Amino acid sequence: CGDGLIVEYRIAAEEYAENGMHINDTIEFVKMIEDKIDLLHVSSGMVHVAEYVRYMISPSYMEHMINVKYSRALKQAGIKVPMGVVGSVMNLDNAEKILADGDADFVCMFRPFMSDPNLVKKCARNHPEDVTPCIRCQYESRIRNGQVLGCAVNPFCGRENEFPDGHVPLSREPKKVAVIGGGAAGMQAARTAVERGHDVTLFEKSGKLGGSLIPATALDFKEDLRAYLEWAVRATVNCGCKIRLNTEATPELLQHEGFEALVVAVGADPIFPKVPGIDRPNVHWGAHADMGIVEVGQKVVVVGGGMVGYECAVGLGRKGKDVTIIDMLPVEQLPTGAGPREESGFAIAVVEMAQNAGGKEIGGVKLVEINDEGAVIEYPDGRKETLAADTVLMAVGMRPRREEAEKFRHVVAECDVQFAGDCNKARIMGYAVNEGFNAAVAL
Numbered sequence: 001c002g003d004g005l006i007v008e009y010r011i012a013a014e015e016y017a018e019n020g021m022h023i024n025d026t027i028e029f030v031k032m033i034e035d036k037i038d039l040l041h042v043s044s045g046m047v048h049v050a051e052y053v054r055y056m057i058s059p060s061y062m063e064h065m066i067n068v069k070y071s072r073a074l075k076q077a078g079i080k081v082p083m084g085v086v087g088s089v090m091n092l093d094n095a096e097k098i099l100a101d102g103d104a105d106f107v108c109m110f111r112p113f114m115s116d117p118n119l120v121k122k123c124a125r126n127h128p129e130d131v132t133p134c135i136r137c138q139y140e141s142r143i144r145n146g147q148v149l150g151c152a153v154n155p156f157c158g159r160e161n162e163f164p165d166g167h168v169p170l171s172r173e174p175k176k177v178a179v180i181g182g183g184a185a186g187m188q189a190a191r192t193a194v195e196r197g198h199d200v201t202l203f204e205k206s207g208k209l210g211g212s213l214i215p216a217t218a219l220d221f222k223e224d225l226r227a228y229l230e231w232a233v234r235a236t237v238n239c240g241c242k243i244r245l246n247t248e249a250t251p252e253l254l255q256h257e258g259f260e261a262l263v264v265a266v267g268a269d270p271i272f273p274k275v276p277g278i279d280r281p282n283v284h285w286g287a288h289a290d291m292g293i294v295e296v297g298q299k300v301v302v303v304g305g306g307m308v309g310y311e312c313a314v315g316l317g318r319k320g321k322d323v324t325i326i327d328m329l330p331v332e333q334l335p336t337g338a339g340p341r342e343e344s345g346f347a348i349a350v351v352e353m354a355q356n357a358g359g360k361e362i363g364g365v366k367l368v369e370i371n372d373e374g375a376v377i378e379y380p381d382g383r384k385e386t387l388a389a390d391t392v393l394m395a396v397g398m399r400p401r402r403e404e405a406e407k408f409r410h411v412v413a414e415c416d417v418q419f420a421g422d423c424n425k426a427r428i429m430g431y432a433v434n435e436g437f438n439a440a441v442a443l
Contacts, residue, residue, distance in 0.1 A: 009033065010041035013070035016052045023070055027077045040083045041108060042071040054345030058088045060136040060224040061349040065089055065098065072103040084108050090134060090224070092123045114140060114151045117166065129234065133227040138346060139430035152430030153228055155188070155437035168441055170197040175416070176258060177443060178203060179241070180249045180408065181265035183211020184429050185421025187236040188436030189263040196440060198261070200241035203249035209233045211267050212398075212422065213429070215287035219315045221353075225429075251411045261416040263439045264405045265432075268398035268422035273303070277370030286312040286395035297390020298322055301375040303367050304395035305334035310350045310359075312395055317357025324360045324387055326377055331363035337428070362387075398426035418442055 001007065013026045021029070030040060044067050045055030058066050067087035074083060086108035089095055095107040112119055115134040122130045132153050139152035151157035156166050174197045179190045182204030190202045208214070210229055217226040237243065254262065270285045272278050284294040286308055300316055302309045305327030313323045327334055332341050334351070341347045354361075362377065369376040374389030405423040418439035421432035 006038045007036070008039040008041055009037040010043060012044050012046060012056075013042050013067065013074065014044045014055075015046050016044070016055060017046065017049070020046065020052075023073050026070070027074060027079070030074060030079050030081075031077075034079060034081050037081060040074070040079070040081050042067055042074065042083060042085045042104070043087060044070060050343050050345050051348055054349055055087070057138065057141070057345065058136060059138055059346040059349050061221065061346070061353055062088065062136075065094055068098055068103050071098075072101075075103065082106070086110070088136065090136075091131065092119070092128070111136065111140070114157050115153045117154075129231075131231075132235075133224065133231055135224045135228050135429075137225075137428065137430060139428065150430070150434065152428070152433055155192075155434045168192055168195050171443065174198055175260040175443060177201070177261045177263065178249060178254050178257075178259040179263045179265065181211060181267055181421070181423075182206075182209040182236075182243075182245075183265060183267050183421060183432065184213055184232065185267075185432035185436035185439075186211065186263065186265035187232050188433045189265060189418075189420055189440045190236055190241045191239045192437050192440035193263070193443060194240045196443065198440075198443065201259075202236070202241050202243045203247050204243070204245050205248040207246050209236060209243070209245075215291055216429075218287070218290040218292075219311060221314070222311075249408075251407055254408070254411050260412055261443045262408055262412060262418070263436070263443070264408050264417065264419045264423060265421045265436060265439075266401045266404050266423045268400045268426040270394060271397045271399050272394050273367060273396060275367055275369055280370055280392075282390060283370055283392045283394065286393040289391075289393050290315055295391075296321065296393075299374070299389050300324070300391045300393060301326060301387050301389040302393045302395055303327075303375065304397065305329065305331075305361070305363065306336045306395060306397065307346075307350065309393075309395035310335045310354045312393060313354045313359035314350070314357050317354065317359050323354075323358065324362060324389075325354070326362045326365055326367065326375070326387070328366050329363055331361045334361065334363060398422060400424060400426055416443065 014023050015021045046052040067085050071085040082105045084106040085104040089109050098104050111134045116132040119131050137152045143149045149158040156163050177193050177198040177200045179186050179202045193200045213229045217229050288294045289296050300321050300323045302325045305325050316323050365377040368378045373386045375387045375392050378384050400423050420435040420439040
């Protein structure tokens with residue numbers, strides 16, 4: 001190649017597989033190639049196995065700056081070639097610490113620039129609080145399934161041809177707009193509608209903004225999503241819309257106040273299966289346990305092996321509770337919503353956390369009753385078993401508040417009513433944010 005071409009070598013400093021490269025092997029290998037390269041780019045993991053790819057593209061359950069320990073080890077081993085490190089370096093404070101500690105010569109970031117391409121400019125102008133934080137949700141990985149690249153917190157990502165300057169156009173018909181619901185979809189809709197030049201009022205029937213993000217961020221290991229919630233609330237409060245908390249929007253109220261367009265983002269409710277004993281005082285929604293709203297006994301059965309159920313098991317297990325997760329699907333297909341266990345880094349990570357916290361899993365069973373002893377489950381062969389439990393927590397999914405949403409369909413012309421978020425279908429947050437954005441663009 002000659003001296004005119006810079007050669008950067010990206011390496012998995014630790015492959016994690018039993019027969020793979022480990023950090024001591026990597027140190028010796030880099031010593032062998034050091035005089036042949038100009039830059040070393042330190043990563044870890046392997047792309048072809050989900051168990052190890054999670055170290056390359058870390059989900060929110062894993063540590064920040066995950067590969068810094070390896071770049072530090074290479075430095076301490078005497079490697080002199082300029083070295084960069086990648087891996088859940090979430091913000092410029094993280095990057096500055098890496099450089100200040102001498103653990104690398106430069107820092108590599110990708111997902112934080114998807115969530116906010118202006119990250120550096122905002123920090124350089126001394127407004128780091130305005131940076132939209134990455135939540136490490138892997139929403140962008142949908143591209144593997146043939147979908148367009150996107151971001152859960154930045155609706156412009158993947159739509160640069162449609163919005164080339166990263167802004168929505170002003171509306172040719174500015175309207176008086178009501179946004180109903182202050183969750184992720186409603187807050188995004190309000191901010192985008194203001195940017196389009198509409199006169200926006202956001203109605204939230206509770207006393208604070210956040211919606212389902214509030215229970216979703218209750219556990220201490222949800223710090224990435226909690227950073228987004230704090231940013232979204234702050235950005236919505238400061239965007240120029242009028243916010244009416246503790247106010248339930250009704251068709252009559254909206255008609256009386258002369259609104260011309262609506263974004264309906266009223267969310268979803270937790271599902272409680274119709275089985276005997278479901279109304280017992282020791283039966284609660286799992287998220288209320290996460291939030292500390294309800295009292296939880298020592299022996300707990302979590303009904304539902306989705307992400308919410310597993311997160312609940314982690315939180316309670318770390319408090320010393322004896323937790324068992326049950327679900328109708330086989331264990332190897334849990335947690336639902338994350339893809340088959342062996343194919344999803346997200347699933348592997350949260351399962352590992354739950355197991356390390358003492359959580360047990362029972363798949364292929366259904367809940368048939370809750371009684372004085374606990375939760376009665378039934379196996380496919382008809383055999384029944386009672387799992388002793390002081391508390392039974394429901395984490396079987398969410399039901400869209402569609403009936404409530406439909407009340408607003410005819411308040412104004414139907415073409416001026418948009419529905420967004422979980423009231424359409426309960427899914428991960430990225431869909432709510434992007435639907436809130438699309439709803440405001442369509443007004």
